[in-house]
Amino acid sequence: MKALSYFRMVWKTNKAFAIFTMALLASTQLLILNLVTTFDTQAIIASIVEQLPKNMQVFLKESFFSTLTFDGAAAFGYNHPMVIALIIVNAINIPARHISRELESGTLEVLLSHPVKRNMFITTLWASGIVLLFLITLSAFLSSILGVYLFHQLSADVVFKILEISLNMWLFSVLILSYSLMIASKSKGGGLTGSLSAMIAFVFYVVFLISQLWSTLDFLLPYNIFYYYEPQQIMLGRGHIGLDTLVLVGLSGLCFGFSVIFFNKRDIP
């Protein structure tokens, strides 16, 4: 199987939404940096936060208030719920479209009637998804660097931290891609992959937010995938990029391994 030909097909199918995501990520990043440098947003937000209950204040100070510095804002562009949602949708869309929906339309049946090894196919699809998510991450990275440069905050330390955050975002999106691929490799229905993968991400996200707010549940944090995606912590020098990378890569590899096993054993369609 010629991986490049298949990647071209994956790119052509997904490029519209991927380019939209890239443009939105880049403009969000530039807009946030512009806001932080133009207004005294810290004072405005601080007065609002003061009105909130105590535990909300703690949570917001941890996850949001810190973003109101220039460095924090550069990281916030990676951690905005809309940005996270877009990355998740891109990551889920690839296996949902190229396995589940193609099973329904019959195009996967034609593809696999050709001399294509199933493990080659699943590896190529996974690799294509990884490259596509890399391109999206690259746009976020480049726009962050551009923003930092335009607003005269460019330093080696900031560039290095943005690089770490970008790596963290890329590996996080690869994990979403990998578990969606695992679901798609096993599932029979077209819509199931998308909805189940999105539901898993949503449940993790909600549990993560609750665990942050409610100290009784904070023991759950290390078992949550969002715990290993921490742009702001990395920017503030409190992150653990090594552990994040290890966990995200390990889980992605595991999910990919199961995808290969499931896909090799399954019936088409």
Added chain:
Amino acid sequence: MNSSSTKNKAIRVENLSKFYGKTLGVNNISFDVDPGEIFGFLGPNGAGKTTTIRLLLDLLKPDEGSITIFGKPLNEFSMEIRRHCGYLPGEFQAYKHLTGYQYLGLFADLRKSLNDDLSILLEKFQLSPRDLKRKTSQYSRGMMQKLGIVQAFLHKPKLVILDEPTSGLDPLMQEVFYALIFEKQMEGTTIFFSSHNLPEVEKLCSRLAIIRQGQIVSVESIESLKQKVGHVMEILLDGELPALEIEGADLISAMGNRYVFKIKGDLSKVLQKVSGLPLKDITITRPTLEKVFMEFYKTS
């Protein structure tokens, strides 16, 4: 089954079973196809045709039984066998984001081979460069089917598996397709042909298998199938006979002095008997494949 006879067959299916959980796909089916043969595969919806085709392409894993293609077991030589197979599924769909050229290019790349006669094939099916530069999402049903046919023959396959290949094609294109099938047969290509279009099967296939509720009920040449069903004889007598019985012929209907019989045995013996009757008119017809098929389904 000895190995030399297996090697001489393009397809050999033995005791093949496939269940989807508790639902039957196919149950203990066996048949074989000779090299260079156009083999028909008939059955109503849900009989197990598509399951059999998917088993032949290693898309489904059988629960029991074996498939040998060109003398090689499919479970061991799947890649090698698929290299020599072309496939057109029923209701063929192409990648909607690709143009016709890009679609054919993708599969040429995957196969790492291209038919030298591709331009002739495209010309035959009237797929112009302008058509091929358009995205397949803009294709009509017929255009899509023509692209599917070209895709199946793209690499000069030794075996082509076709599921309802002419659906969506206009009569003119159907004739082009039939000509292509005969041309490929002359070149030694084996064609496995599943269709609901019985006159088409009758026109193209030398032998056929009939599948019903997941089981093969007959594998025969069309001629011998027709012989099994026999002839239909309609006679018009000069006046009514109270109880007309002819040895070797079964009375199907009688209306006034018009009688219709089915003859399964020796036709000449029946004709001898009929010659003694006060005949005004007689018509003897061979059943069409459609009638044979219906007969088979009623009786089996």
